[in-house]
Amino acid sequence: MFKLQKSSLNLVKTLPYLLIVAGLIGGVASFALTYDKIQILQGTGYKPSCDISPILSCSSEMNTQQASFLGVPNSVYGLIAFTVLLTFGVLLAGGAIVKRWVWLTAQLAATVGVIFMHYLFFQAVFRIHSICPWCFVVWMTTIPVFWYVTQYNLRQRNLHCPALLRPVSAFIQKYSTDLLVLWYLVILGIILQRFWYYWSTLI
Numbered sequence: 001m002f003k004l005q006k007s008s009l010n011l012v013k014t015l016p017y018l019l020i021v022a023g024l025i026g027g028v029a030s031f032a033l034t035y036d037k038i039q040i041l042q043g044t045g046y047k048p049s050c051d052i053s054p055i056l057s058c059s060s061e062m063n064t065q066q067a068s069f070l071g072v073p074n075s076v077y078g079l080i081a082f083t084v085l086l087t088f089g090v091l092l093a094g095g096a097i098v099k100r101w102v103w104l105t106a107q108l109a110a111t112v113g114v115i116f117m118h119y120l121f122f123q124a125v126f127r128i129h130s131i132c133p134w135c136f137v138v139w140m141t142t143i144p145v146f147w148y149v150t151q152y153n154l155r156q157r158n159l160h161c162p163a164l165l166r167p168v169s170a171f172i173q174k175y176s177t178d179l180l181v182l183w184y185l186v187i188l189g190i191i192l193q194r195f196w197y198y199w200s201t202l203i
Helices: 002-041 074-093 100-128 133-155 163-174 176-194 196-202
Strands: none
Touching: 002 074, 002 133, 074 100, 074 133, 074 196, 100 133, 133 163, 133 176, 163 176, 176 196
């Protein structure tokens, strides 16, 4: 129990800075995607700098229906979301006292974000058959935001955890970093296996 409390204290201190870093990285990637999308829409034959190969390509995904939601490019939602995330992190780092409903709103946003991220990952790998590098940066940034916001809310009891699931919650919090690394390895493993026909030509 003492270790869990100590870990919680560390998360309280580090979470604001993690959100700031995630907001900056995700914001830059979203801006780059939005800029490239605008240039492509202008029809000037613009080629995004992230068009590295047939597999690593932004323009191949920008021209698909999965690249937009309700007629708005996904990168625009990303710009808004990561700007809010950055602002939230700065406020927390500055000592702002945040009410429970704000943390629950952050939890909802992080959960929707990570679900949407996995949907886009599935579409890219199994339907579009290419990976947008800037999109990949956004995806990999979304995961730790959800991971650590969820753990913070569980530790601070902003989220109710049923007694039956408390051992699972304790296990996740104890091996938080290991499980996060495993999450990344699974994603990279899927990409490696799915596009091995291309990676093998580079060896």
